[in-house]
Amino acid sequence: MKLRKPFFFCCSNSLTSLSLRRLSSTLSAQPSSSSSSSSSHQTSSTFIHPSAIVHPNALISQGVSIGPFCTVGSSAKLGHGCQLHPGSHIFGNTELGEHCILMTGSVVGDDLPGRTVVGCNNIIGHHAVVGVKCQDLKYKPGDECFLDIGDNNDIREHSSIHRSSKSSDRTVIGDNNLIMGSCHIAHDCKVGNNNIFANNTLLAGHVMVEDYAHTAGAIVVHQFCHIGSFSFIGGGSVVSQDVPKYMMVTGERAELRGLNLEGLRRRGFTAAEINSLRMAYRKIFMPVDANSASFEERLAEVNEELAHIPAVCSMVQSIRNSFTEDRRGICKFRHWI
Numbered sequence: 001m002k003l004r005k006p007f008f009f010c011c012s013n014s015l016t017s018l019s020l021r022r023l024s025s026t027l028s029a030q031p032s033s034s035s036s037s038s039s040s041h042q043t044s045s046t047f048i049h050p051s052a053i054v055h056p057n058a059l060i061s062q063g064v065s066i067g068p069f070c071t072v073g074s075s076a077k078l079g080h081g082c083q084l085h086p087g088s089h090i091f092g093n094t095e096l097g098e099h100c101i102l103m104t105g106s107v108v109g110d111d112l113p114g115r116t117v118v119g120c121n122n123i124i125g126h127h128a129v130v131g132v133k134c135q136d137l138k139y140k141p142g143d144e145c146f147l148d149i150g151d152n153n154d155i156r157e158h159s160s161i162h163r164s165s166k167s168s169d170r171t172v173i174g175d176n177n178l179i180m181g182s183c184h185i186a187h188d189c190k191v192g193n194n195n196i197f198a199n200n201t202l203l204a205g206h207v208m209v210e211d212y213a214h215t216a217g218a219i220v221v222h223q224f225c226h227i228g229s230f231s232f233i234g235g236g237s238v239v240s241q242d243v244p245k246y247m248m249v250t251g252e253r254a255e256l257r258g259l260n261l262e263g264l265r266r267r268g269f270t271a272a273e274i275n276s277l278r279m280a281y282r283k284i285f286m287p288v289d290a291n292s293a294s295f296e297e298r299l300a301e302v303n304e305e306l307a308h309i310p311a312v313c314s315m316v317q318s319i320r321n322s323f324t325e326d327r328r329g330i331c332k333f334r335h336w337i
Contacts, residue, residue, distance in 0.1 A: 052084075061098075073109070079120065088124075092116065094131060097151065100124070107132070114144040114163060119151040125181070126157040134162040134187030136205060146170035150193070153177045161185045165205065174211075192229070210245070212267055214260075225328055228318050230267060232260040241331045242322040245315050246277055249331045256285065256333045269311065276309040280316070285333045 048054055048066045055074040063081040066072065071089040079098040084090070088102035094109030097120035102108060105127035109116040116131030124130055131147045133139065145163035152175055155161070159179055164170045165187040173185070174193040183201045185191065191203075192211040201215045204223035213227050216235035221227065226242045233239060234250025234257070243249050248260045259281055264274055280302045287298060299316055306312040322330045 073111070076109070092131070094118070097122070103128070103157070106130070110163070112145060112163070113142060114146050114167070116147045116149075116163065118149045119153075119175070121152045122149060123154050125155055125159060128155050128157060128159045128161075130155065130159075130161045131163055132160075134165045134205070136165040136187050139165045139187070143167055145187075147173075149173040150175035153179065155179045156181045156183075159183045159185075162187045164188050186223075198235070212263070213243075214263060222328070224326075226322065230260055230263055232263050239331065241328045244322060244330055245318040246311070247281075254331050256331050273309065273311050276306055276312050277315060280306055280309075280312045284316075284319070 046060060046062055046064045049068045049070070051068045052066045052070040052072070054060070054066060054072040055076070057074040058072045059077040060072070061078055061080040061082070064078050065082070066084045067086040067088070069087050070084045071091070072078070072084070073091045073094070075093040076090045077095040078090070079096050079100065081099040082096050083101045085102060085104045087104050088106045090096070090102070090108050092109040092111045093114065094116040096108070096118050099121050100118055101123045103124060103126045106124040106129070108118065108124060108130045110132040112133055118130070130149070134145065139145065144167035145165065147161065147163045148170055149161075150173060153173060154177070156179060158181055161173065162171060162185070169188045171185065171187055171189055173191045176194045177191060178196045179185070180197060180199045180201070182199055183197045185203045186205040186207070188206045189203050190208045192209060194212045195209055196214045198215055198217040200218040202220045203209070204221060206224045207221050207227070209227040210229035212230045213232070215233040218235055219233050219237045219239065222240040225239055227233070227239070228243055228245035228247065230246050231243045232248045233243065233254065234248070236252070237250050237254040238252055239249065239254045243254070246259050246264060248257050249255060250257055259277055261274065264277070283302050284298050287293070293301065299319060303313060303316045319330060321327065
């Protein structure tokens with residue numbers, strides 16, 4: 001039986017020849033000594049598949065692997081050891097740090113004014129879309145828009161992260177976040193470090209998430225809300241007001257359901273700290289006599305009695321910040337039965 005030769009399609013013969021020249025020069029530059037290990041070859045060599053479209057102005061570092069049918073734009077910068085799996089694309093003024101991985105079908109960057117910067121050791125999942133134009137009518141064509149992503153983030157399949165809506169702001173993702181499948185992070189959001197967003201977590205514009213927050217699946221966060229550190233949002237919740245630090249909320253209109261006790265234990269809070277937080281929570285949200293003192297008076301009382309516990313002071317300050325002029329207040333309280 002006669003075997004057919006493999007056929008690859010490329011839109012530009014010049015770009016194909018460029019890729020082949022880069023590949024051949026890289027292979028010829030590899031040391032022929034048998035004493036060299038295969039791992040050193042992998043980290044120092046660059047591979048560009050003949051069917052990939054790589055613009056000649058793109059900056060490609062050593063050790064980059066670009067698979068079949070990928071696209072790399074003219075202003076792209078790829079750090080050492082990046083891997084582009086088949087059918088992944090980089091557009092616009094986009095910079096990838098070292099050892100980033102783009103899975104099949106993922107798109108990073110957009111041909112818009114502004115910039116997308118991705119740190120080191122990030123994984124962009126299958127068919128995820130990162131750094132494209134926002135879905136906000138206040139964005140005007142021609143305005144610069146920005147997205148900054150830190151290091152060691154795992155952005156899973158079909159997620160979307162948009163650039164900012166104006167040049168004076170930017171969308172920011174910190175370090176060590178797990179963003180599961182089909183999540184959405186809209187324009188101008190600020191996400192801290194070590195957060196876990198379960199599938200279908202949807203953040204509207206200008207949402208701020210601090211550190212070590214955890215969301216269950218299928219939750220929606222209203223624009224301009226703040227999600228405090230070490231908090232937990234139950235599955236199927238609609239969060240329309242702020243979630244203070246250390247707290248747990250859930251519900252169709254999310255309500256406070258107590259402290260995120262299990263999350264605090266997992267993150268190394270001591271028993272004394274947790275007991276102090278529980279005491280403060282009860283005094284603030286579960287007073288014996290609801291008419292004995294106002295909400296602000298209860299906050300002041302807790303802050304005075306437990307001022308020696310930094311976690312309690314941080315929680316009280318988080319609650320107070322939610323009632324400043326440009327904030328939305330905190331989620332309503334309902335006793336968990």
